[in-house]
Amino acid sequence: MYRFILKVYYVLTVPISIFFILNSRSIHPAYKLTFFKKYSLGFKMFLNKFRLPSGTSYKSHLAMGLKILETPPEIEGDIVECGAWKGGSAVNLSLICKLTDRKLKIYDSFEGLPESREIDRQGFYATGDYCGTLEEVKDNIRRYGAIECCEFVKGWFDETLPQLDSPVLLAFVDVDLELSLETCVRHIWPNLVEKGYFFIDEYVGLDYCSIFWSEKYWQRYFDRTPPGLMGSGVGLPLGEYYIGPWYDNEDRPLHHPNAGAYTRKDFSGYWIHFPEN
Numbered sequence: 001m002y003r004f005i006l007k008v009y010y011v012l013t014v015p016i017s018i019f020f021i022l023n024s025r026s027i028h029p030a031y032k033l034t035f036f037k038k039y040s041l042g043f044k045m046f047l048n049k050f051r052l053p054s055g056t057s058y059k060s061h062l063a064m065g066l067k068i069l070e071t072p073p074e075i076e077g078d079i080v081e082c083g084a085w086k087g088g089s090a091v092n093l094s095l096i097c098k099l100t101d102r103k104l105k106i107y108d109s110f111e112g113l114p115e116s117r118e119i120d121r122q123g124f125y126a127t128g129d130y131c132g133t134l135e136e137v138k139d140n141i142r143r144y145g146a147i148e149c150c151e152f153v154k155g156w157f158d159e160t161l162p163q164l165d166s167p168v169l170l171a172f173v174d175v176d177l178e179l180s181l182e183t184c185v186r187h188i189w190p191n192l193v194e195k196g197y198f199f200i201d202e203y204v205g206l207d208y209c210s211i212f213w214s215e216k217y218w219q220r221y222f223d224r225t226p227p228g229l230m231g232s233g234v235g236l237p238l239g240e241y242y243i244g245p246w247y248d249n250e251d252r253p254l255h256h257p258n259a260g261a262y263t264r265k266d267f268s269g270y271w272i273h274f275p276e277n
């Protein structure tokens with residue numbers, strides 16, 4: 001019953017969501033994104049959610065799309081996705097890349113999640129969860145996205161990402177495990193352009209988000225203050241009802257976050273005021 005209500009809400013609000021999320025004066029005129037193009041893009045992205053299994057919402061894909069569309073074409077940088085599963089989010093990101101003439105680099109083991117280690121507090125996943133083979137992902141993007149914009153990098157992140165050395169405008173990291181997230185942050189962050197974006201999923205986990213607030217981490221590896229994270233714990237406010245916390249969300253079946261969270265290379269989330277000083 002609740003799932004049905006949520007689905008009805010989700011479908012009825014599609015036109016409103018597309019209108020609000022893509023309503024920005026900063027979308028660059030070079031992309032010629034007319035009213036009709038916005039809707040055609042938004043509906044395509046929404047439909048893809050039904051065509052393919054995906055762990056993330058078309059609204060979070062649109063939010064990433066907005067940031068790419070707001071960036072002038074002369075600012076360099078590829079789009080990087082870490083964590084593809086069956087290609088549900090990659091398909092939609094590839095549509096944005098086609099519109100903006102950017103490259104989408106897709107990193108994944110294409111064998112599912114690695115074994116999680118005890119130190120990983122997100123340890124409730126099983127090895128091999130979310131497996132989509134390279135052929136499956138390519139096939140789905142060929143059918144529903146823009147394969148011509150995509151490059152695929154197969155392997156474990158700690159082996160593939162150290163070779164990343166081209167500028168990144170936006171990274172979408174949907175990798176479930178904390179250790180995988182940390183590998184992505186360490187190798188992608190230095191390649192982000194000056195105002196490059198770093199989006200994540202799994203933002204309902206405060207422990208998971210805490211890497212973006214950790215003074216010790218950012219000092220040690222990047223010699224800077226932590227960047228913080230827009231949407232820590234609850235996601236971006238994209239028209240869902242969600243108060244949290246996630247661990248007792250079953251008590252509020254109509255509450256569901258659907259949004260993603262992000263930070264940017266030039267953001268800072270750093271507390272300086274201590275009364276005793």
Ligand SMILES: C[S@@+](CC[C@H](N)C(=O)[O-])C[C@H]1O[C@@H](n2cnc3c(N)ncnc32)[C@H](O)[C@@H]1O
Pocket residue numbers: 053054055056082083084085086087088089090107108109110111112113114129130131132155156157158174175176177180
């Ligand atoms: C939840 S799925 C991604 C879902 C997808 N973004 C979507 O919206 O449908 C997580 C993905 O991360 C990949 N992954 C996680 N840790 C990895 C690692 N250390 N190396 C390579 N791939 C990894 C898994 O193979 C899996 O495809």
